[in-house]
Amino acid sequence: MALSMEFKIRMIFLxxxxxxxxxxRLVLKATRQHARNLATFAVVYKSSMLGLRYLGQGGKEGQxxxxxAGLLGGYVVFGRSRSSVTQQIVIYVFARVVLALARLSIxxxxxxxxxxxxxxxxNKVKAHAWPAFASLSWAFVMYLFRWHPEAIQSSLRSSMxxxxxxxxxxxxxxxxxxxxxxxxxxxxxxxxxxxxLSLTLVFDYNRSL
Numbered sequence: 613m614a615l616s617m618e619f620k621i622r623m624i625f626l627x628x629x630x631x632x633x634x635x636x637r638l639v640l641k642a643t644r645q646h647a648r649n650l651a652t653f654a655v656v657y658k659s660s661m662l663g664l665r666y667l668g669q670g671g672k673e674g675q676x677x678x679x680x681a682g683l684l685g686g687y688v689v690f691g692r693s694r695s696s697v698t699q700q701i702v703i704y705v706f707a708r709v710v711l712a713l714a715r716l717s718i719x720x721x722x723x724x725x726x727x728x729x730x731x732x733x734x735n736k737v738k739a740h741a742w743p744a745f746a747s748l749s750w751a752f753v754m755y756l757f758r759w760h761p762e763a764i765q766s767s768l769r770s771s772m773x774x775x776x777x778x779x780x781x782x783x784x785x786x787x788x789x790x791x792x793x794x795x796x797x798x799x800x801x802x803x804x805x806x807x808x809l810s811l812t813l814v815f816d817y818n819r820s821l
Contacts, residue, residue, distance in 0.1 A: 645697045649689050656685040696767070714741065 660681035661673070668674050690698045718734050720727040726734070756764055757772040764772065 642697050645695065646701070649698060649701065653685045653689040656688050657681050660684050699765070714745075 661677055664677040664681060665671055665673050668677070686702075690702050716722040718726045718729060718737050729737070753764070753768070753772065754776075757769065757776065761769055761772075
């Protein structure tokens with residue numbers, strides 16, 4: 613959960629418009645909501661587990677008690693409201709669940725069909741699963757961004773805009789700056805870096821006008 617919150621904070625500072633004070637206020641608000649959601653979920657989940665154990669036979673935990681307690685907690689805390697913070701948490705949890713189920717799908721104990729795979733085949737699947745997953749994920753997100761950008765979440769769309777538009781422009785500026793630096797350094801010797809800095813400041817000032 614900490615990683616999802618760190619990602620949310622980075623997205624606010626990198627891609628949200630506004631002053632530093634406004635961004636800091638958004639971070640504090642998101643952090644407070646994140647902590648409140650997790651605390652509420654913990655209360656609902658633990659209370660549900662105790663209730664199911666009390667109703668169960670012999671006061672023991674049933675095999676699916678955690679599933680139903682998580683189902684109730686997920687609905688009460690995350691299912692009834694859809695804010696950017698709750699959506700980020702749910703997407704993070706969903707991704708982790710999919711990865712865990714993918715690992716279990718080739719293990720013989722949870723999945724009896726996996727027993728038909730030889731150990732060497734199982735090792736090959738493990739070795740190639742992540743490259744295939746990463747490649748397909750980026751293939752789909754770039755395709756959606758190119759042809760259906762409105763379907764992508766706003767924060768992810770901002771990241772894709774940076775990759776597709778802003779980053780190439782920045783790379784070209786860096787290449788031009790490096791080229792000018794080499795030219796000035798060869799012509800002016802030690803004065804080259806200072807001239808480059810002056811030209812950069814003038815260029816940035818004119819661009820901001």
